[in-house]
Amino acid sequence: xxxxxxxxxxxxxxxxxxxxxxxxxxxxxxxxxxxxxxxxxxxxxxxxxxxxxxxxxxxxxxxxxxxxxxxxxxxxxxxxxxxxxxxxxxxxxxxxxxxxxxxxxxxxxxxxxxxxxxxxxxxxxxxxxxxxxxxxxxxxxxxxxxxxxxxxxxxxxxxxxxxxxxxxxxxxxxxxxxxxxxxxxxxxxxxxxxxxxxxxxxxxxxxxxxxxxxxxxxxxxxxxxxxxxxxxxxxx
Amino acid sequence: xxxxxxxxxxxxxxxxxxxxxxxxxxxxxxxxxxxxxxxxxxxxxxxxxxxxxxxxxxxxxxxxxxxxxxxxxxxxxxxxxxxxxxxxxxxxxxxxxxxxxxxxxxxxxxxxxxxxxxxxxxxxxxxxxxxxxxxxxxxxxxxxxxxxxxxxxxxxxxxxxxxxxxxxxxxxxxxxxxxxxxxxxxxxxxxxxxxxxxxxxxxxxxxxxxxxxxxxxxxxxxxxxxxxxxxxxxxxxxxxxxxxxxxxxxxxxxxxxxxxxxxxxxxxxxxxxxxxxxxxxxxxxxxxxxxxxxxxxxxxxxxxxxxxxxxxxxxxxxxxxxxxxxxxxxxxxxxxxxxxxxxxxxxxxxxxxxxxxxxxxxxxxxxxxxxxxxxxxxxxxxxxxxxxxxxxxxxxxxxxxxxxxxxxxxxxxxxxxxxxxxxxxxxxxxxxxxxxxxxxxxxxxxxxxxxxxxxxxxxxxxxxxxxxxxxxxxxxxxx
Numbered sequence: 001x002x003x004x005x006x007x008x009x010x011x012x013x014x015x016x017x018x019x020x021x022x023x024x025x026x027x028x029x030x031x032x033x034x035x036x037x038x039x040x041x042x043x044x045x046x047x048x049x050x051x052x053x054x055x056x057x058x059x060x061x062x063x064x065x066x067x068x069x070x071x072x073x074x075x076x077x078x079x080x081x082x083x084x085x086x087x088x089x090x091x092x093x094x095x096x097x098x099x100x101x102x103x104x105x106x107x108x109x110x111x112x113x114x115x116x117x118x119x120x121x122x123x124x125x126x127x128x129x130x131x132x133x134x135x136x137x138x139x140x141x142x143x144x145x146x147x148x149x150x151x152x153x154x155x156x157x158x159x160x161x162x163x164x165x166x167x168x169x170x171x172x173x174x175x176x177x178x179x180x181x182x183x184x185x186x187x188x189x190x191x192x193x194x195x196x197x198x199x200x201x202x203x204x205x206x207x208x209x210x211x212x213x214x215x216x217x218x219x220x221x222x223x224x225x226x227x228x229x230x231x232x233x234x235x236x
Numbered sequence: 237x238x239x240x241x242x243x244x245x246x247x248x249x250x251x252x253x254x255x256x257x258x259x260x261x262x263x264x265x266x267x268x269x270x271x272x273x274x275x276x277x278x279x280x281x282x283x284x285x286x287x288x289x290x291x292x293x294x295x296x297x298x299x300x301x302x303x304x305x306x307x308x309x310x311x312x313x314x315x316x317x318x319x320x321x322x323x324x325x326x327x328x329x330x331x332x333x334x335x336x337x338x339x340x341x342x343x344x345x346x347x348x349x350x351x352x353x354x355x356x357x358x359x360x361x362x363x364x365x366x367x368x369x370x371x372x373x374x375x376x377x378x379x380x381x382x383x384x385x386x387x388x389x390x391x392x393x394x395x396x397x398x399x400x401x402x403x404x405x406x407x408x409x410x411x412x413x414x415x416x417x418x419x420x421x422x423x424x425x426x427x428x429x430x431x432x433x434x435x436x437x438x439x440x441x442x443x444x445x446x447x448x449x450x451x452x453x454x455x456x457x458x459x460x461x462x463x464x465x466x467x468x469x470x471x472x473x474x475x476x477x478x479x480x481x482x483x484x485x486x487x488x489x490x491x492x493x494x495x496x497x498x499x500x501x502x503x504x505x506x507x508x509x510x511x512x513x514x515x516x517x518x519x520x521x522x523x524x525x526x527x528x529x530x531x532x533x534x535x536x537x538x539x540x541x542x543x544x545x546x547x548x549x550x551x552x553x554x555x556x557x558x559x560x561x562x563x564x565x566x567x568x569x570x571x572x573x574x575x576x577x578x579x580x581x582x583x584x585x586x587x588x589x590x591x592x593x594x595x596x597x598x599x600x601x602x603x604x605x606x607x608x609x610x611x612x613x614x615x616x617x618x619x620x621x622x623x624x625x626x627x628x629x630x631x632x633x634x635x636x637x638x639x640x641x642x643x644x645x646x647x648x649x650x651x652x653x654x655x656x657x658x659x660x661x662x663x664x665x666x667x668x669x670x671x672x673x674x675x676x677x678x679x680x681x682x683x684x685x686x687x688x689x690x691x692x693x694x695x696x697x698x699x700x701x702x703x704x705x706x707x708x709x710x711x712x713x714x715x
Contacts, residue, residue, distance in 0.1 A: 107406075134289060214296045215406035215415065
């Protein structure tokens with residue numbers, strides 16, 4: 001099998017051509033922070049947490065959307081990257097209304113874990129306090145836009161795995177929102193199959209089931225990955 | 237021309253609370269106390285910002301109202317949720333919730349008595365405010381202070397052992413509980429019972445000794461005849477967790493009995509006043525002027541016919557004998573009532589911990605949204621607490637009404653402060669000890685803001701005497 005030589009954090013590695021830097025890191029036990037990445041779904045580089053430095057390129061690139069190239073020299077652990085990760089995390093919290101103490105996902109939240117990982121002890125940016133809706137119209141599920149970080153994992157799980165195309169995105173910049181169908185209440189969606197994959201894909205308390213309360217929420221995003229792998233087996 | 241006869245004494249802040257409270261004592265033309273007003277100048281907004289949330293989030297959101305009685309909020313809230321779903325909680329989940337609620341009651345009452353109030357009794361009202369706190373107590377009576385601290389710890393340990401958290405717990409869910417009690421934790425709690433009982437009885441001996449030595453003061457301290465509201469069981473027994481409401485009048489006549497809390501709006505109305513964010517609730521059938529009622533330990537013991545546990549029953553009989561079976565109106569007796577409740581709670585905790593179902597895994601029933609309205613009630617350490625939710629047909633909250641214990645005691649507090657001010661405060665001679673008695677009146681009610689009235693160090697206290705033109709003619713400051 002053909003491999004190429006790259007270097008990550010001074011380690012010389014032989015990796016398959018065409019894979020992403022993120023995959024190269026994960027395959028070789030190099031920790032890298034992500035939020036929008038979910039193995040099995042396409043990558044969109046939305047969260048900006050997996051930024052890496054590449055020798056010869058004067059800007060940071062997202063590891064999930066940048067493919068390895070021969071003799072690439074990559075750094076994932078510089079002070080600059082750590083600083084950016086902290087900034088990015090703080091901006092997640094400042095952009096919407098995240099209140100861990102009363103959130104259904106408290107203790108089972110990837111965003112909360114991220115905060116701990118980057119050592120976020122306070123937020124230096126002014127909170128936007130946007131007025132966000134809580135869509136309770138679905139019979140079983142809730143979408144709370146206050147807690148959404150626009151990773152779009154739900155959108156991709158819905159289209160790429162379930163094939164329902166219920167979720168999409170509207171607007172731009174900080175006004176961007178996940179929408180159901182053509183921005184109708186979720187409970188009125190004609191495409192949603194109520195499969196619940198979006199709930200499993202969601203890294204925060206933005207999407208959850210009505211029958212759980214704080215302390216009972218369990219999310220299994222790996223379920224999405226497993227489904228994708230199993231389908232690949234069916235096709236072979 | 238400055239009118240120096242019409243004066244106003246301002247005690248502000250009463251304490252460094254989350255928000256600020258102050259007392260204004262208005263004097264008449266002769267320098268005598270006219271009336272005293274207790275102001276709460278803080279706005280929380282829970283009722284408003286909970287609108288739009290899913291109703292099942294309320295048992296987690298509303299406990300954040302208070303760090304001392306969060307469980308009572310969670311219980312009232314979860315009962316409202318169960319009414320919306322139309323379900324009954326699982327037996328084991330229900331007794332676990334009852335146990336956690338008892339734990340909170342023990343913890344809160346221990347805090348109120350040993351940390352906040354006992355320095356007054358053991359060190360003296362007129363002792364230096366710098367030392368009149370739990371640390372001053374620890375210096376002079378280290379054994380009592382330590383026992384008091386451990387009693388509070390026991391109450392919180394109950395929550396910790398069931399839910400993994402001491403204060404703002406999670407796991408109280410519609411239909412019961414999310415977490416079971418493990419056998420090892422049951423045994424650990426059970427082992428603590430004898431020590432907890434002994435400490436409560438120590439507290440009872442302290443208060444009874446104080447009563448004996450200061451009978452005149454105790455019996456004349458803020459004697460404010462009012463109506464009383466409390467929760468009772470089917471036989472009229474004292475109840476904190478589940479039961480029906482009983483209103484009595486100042487002579488002990490039962491006005492309403494076995495009243496379903498869901499009907500609270502038929503009997504309680506609220507009036508806003510311009511000088512405080514705390515509303516003035518009153519017993520509707522008697523109107524605003526005659527309908528002032530009090531809640532909390534004193535009220536609960538006044539309305540109850542008996543206690544559920546043997547040791548508490550003995551103390552209850554002593555308590556009832558004080559006024560010959562009639563309601564006790566002396567505000568000072570809140571402390572005694574609080575300790576009797578603490579004793580009852582420790583005894584009930586022992587009974588629950590010996591219930592074979594307490595470690596059952598079947599702790600939750602499951603339901604879904606069925607009705608648009610839910611009302612839940614619990615007895616918080618400071619009194620009867622109501623949560624009332626209206627939802628749309630998806631379970632989204634359209635309206636939230638929270639009737640909090642301290643709010644219901646607000647008219648009573650004003651009445652008591654006025655009584656004490658008339659007795660102890662002379663407009664021409666303002667002394668620190670006198671003003672502390674006014675402040676300690678508030679502490680009798682253990683209002684939510686009491687947690688820092690005995691903060692470590694001197695209490696921040698500002699007293700201003702103002703004339704009718706608003707000019708300050710005298711000022712006493714400390715802290």
